[in-house]
Amino acid sequence: MAETNSQRIRLGLVGIGKIARDQHLPALAADTRFELAATASRNAQLDNVPGYPDVAAMIAGHDLDAVSLCTPPDGRYEQAVTAIDAGLHVMLEKPPATTLTEIAALADRARAKGVVLFTTWHSREAAGVEPAKAWLQGKQIQAVRITWREDIRRWHPGQEWILAAGGFGVFDPGINALSIATKILPDPLLLLSGWMEVPEGRGSPLAAELKMRSGNAKVDVVFDFLQTGPQTWDIEIDTDAGTLRLGMGGSILQLPGDDEQKAPDREYPRLYARFAELVAAGESDVDIRPLQIVADAFMMAERRTTARFEF
Amino acid sequence: MAETNSQRIRLGLVGIGKIARDQHLPALAADTRFELAATASRNAQLDNVPGYPDVAAMIAGHDLDAVSLCTPPDGRYEQAVTAIDAGLHVMLEKPPATTLTEIAALADRARAKGVVLFTTWHSREAAGVEPAKAWLQGKQIQAVRITWREDIRRWHPGQEWILAAGGFGVFDPGINALSIATKILPDPLLLLSGWMEVPEGRGSPLAAELKMRSGNAKVDVVFDFLQTGPQTWDIEIDTDAGTLRLGMGGSILQLPGDDEQKAPDREYPRLYARFAELVAAGESDVDIRPLQIVADAFMMAERRTTARFEF
DSSP, X not given: XXXXXXXXXXEEEEOOSHHIIIIIHHHHHTOTTEEEEEEEOSSOOOXXXXXXXXXXXXXXXXXXXXXXXXXXXXXXXXXXXXXXXXXXXEEEOSSSOSSHHHHHHHHHHHHHHTOOEEEOOGGGGSTTHHHHHHHHTXXXXXXXXXXXXXXXXXXXXXXXXXXXXXXXXXXXXHHHHHHHHHHHOSSOOEEEEEEEEEETTOSSOSEEEEEEEETTEEEEEEEESBOOSSOEEEEEEEETTEEEEEEGGGTXXXXXXXXXXXXXXXXXXXXXXXXXXXXXXXXXXXXXXXXXXXHHHHHHSEEEEEOOOOO | OOOOTTSOEEEEEEOOSHHIIIXXXXXXXXXXXXXXXXXXXSSOOOTTSOEESSHHHHHHHSOOSEEEEOSOSTTHHHHHHHXXXXXXXXXXXSSSOSSHHHHHHHHHHHHHHTOOEEEOXXXXXXXXXXHHHHHHTTOOEEEEEEEEEXXXXXXXXXXXXXXXXXXXXXXXXHHHHHHHXXXXXXXXXXXXXXXXXXXXXXXXXXXXXXXXXXXXXXXEEEEESBOOSSOEEEEEEEETTEEXXXXXXXXXXXXXXXXXXXXXXXXXXXXXHHHHHHHHHTXXXXXXXXXXXXXXXXXXXXXXXXXXXXX
C-alpha cells in the first residue's frame, strides 16, 4: 500500500525504451521527491536498480508507492490494473490507453481503490503553454490554426504499428497539438467535419484535416505525416489583441509585438513534479479530452484511400 | 427557470417526426407528471398544442421547465445548449449527440447551470433488461454473444445519411445492443479487436464484428445491416448457472430452464418516468458508455471496403 507522507515516493518504472532513457530517467534523477526503486522490462535493465521482467514481478519483489508506465499504449491497461489493484499510484505516458473505455475503467478502478491516476500529456508542459494560456485569459478568441507537419520516416522509422488499425497514424503526433489546444482554449473543441487519408493496405491515416469550433472561434487543424524539410508544430490564435503563436510544439511563444520567448525543455520534470503534488494531495488527474477528439474524428471524418506507403 | 416542485413539468417537445408520434407523445399523454406545453418543429405542429419553428422561439414564447429533444443527432447539441442556457432541464434521444466531446460539453454546461441532463437509451428500458440484470447479480459470467442483424432497407428506407461519414451505419441500431450490454454486465466492455465493412463510396459500415471482453468473459459482437428474412436482436450470456437469452432487443427474456418471458413495450413511459424522477431529485444521468464503445471501434477496428450498396 502507498504510504508516502514525508517519505520519498518509491517509484517503479515500467518500460525502458527510448522515452524512458531520454526523458523519464533524467527527470526522476533530478527530483528528490522520488526514489527510483525498481524497473520492469522484458529486455532491459538499469545498473544499480533492481530489475524485474514485468509489473507483477516488480510489485511482488519490491515495496513501492507508485509506478510510471512508459511502455507502448497497447498492453498498458493490464499493467495499470495490476498496479492499481496492488494499491499503487499510477502515472501514464500519452496516450493513456488504446481506447476511451480503458481509460474510464482505470479511472473508476483508481477511485474505488483510493489511489492516484495521472494521465500525462507531455506537450502541455512545454515552456510556452502556461504563459499562452495565461495571456489568452479575458481575450476574445477569433480563430485558431493548428498545423502539425512532420516526417514519419524521420521520427518513426520502421514503426509499422503506427499505421496499423489502432495505431492512430498522424494522430499519434497530432494528439500532442490537441492536448495543448484543450489546455489553453477556454471552450470545448467541437468537431464539425473532417477528412483523413489512409494509404492503401494500411489502417491509420498519414494526413487529416479537421474543421472544429471552440466557442465562436473557427479552429482549423492540419495534420501531415509526410513533411520533409522544415518540420512544423505550430498553433496560431487570432484574438482581439492580436495573434499569439506557439511554435515547435509549444516550446516557443510569440505574443503580438513581442520577440519570441524560448525556454529549455522541462516537460518531464514538470510532469513528475505534478505527479508528486497529486500523490501528496491524494488527487487524480484524468483528462481524456485529447483522445476524445481523436475518437470524434475517427467516427465522423470522411476517409479517403491514397497511394501505398512504405517506410 | 425551472420551478417544478409539486407542479406538473411543463415540457417542450422538439422534433415531431416518427419517433415523437409513435413513442414520445403517447408516453407523455399517459404521464400525469408532465404537461406537453409546446412543440418546436420546422414543418410540423400538433392540434391544441402551441407550435414554434425552433427551440429558441419556443422558449421565448412559452414558460417551460424542460425540453425533450427527438430531432436527429446532428444539430441536437445547439438545441440542447439553447435550452440549458435558458435554465431548462433536457432529455436527449439516443445517441445523445454526434460526438463524445459534445456530450461532455453538455454535461459540463448543465452542471454549471444547475439543470438536469438525461441521456436516454431506450433499449435499456425494454421489459427483459432489468430482470436480466437482476438475475446476473452474483453469477459468474463466462461468455457473451451479441447478434444484431436487421435489414437496413426495411428499417431505414432511403436514409442515405446513415451510411455517410458520421452516420454510424450499422452502429446506429448496434448502439442499442451496447446500451443494454453496458447496463447489465458488471464489468466494462473492453475492445480487443474488430473489423467493419464499408461499401465503396460510403462513409459508414454495413457490417461489423467486435471482439471484446468484460471481466474474464469473452464478448463477441456481430452487427449486420443486410439481414433479410427473420431479424435478430439477441444477447446471450453464458453463466455458471446456465445461459440467459435476451431476444427481440431486450423485450423477451429466457432464463435457463424457464419459458420465455414477454411483456408489453413500455420503453418510453419508463424513460419519462425516470426523467420526472431525475427532475424531482435535481440529478443528471449522463452515460456515454455506449457511444464510447462505438468510438473505440471506429478508432481501432480494421476497415474493409466492400461492394457498392444502393437502397
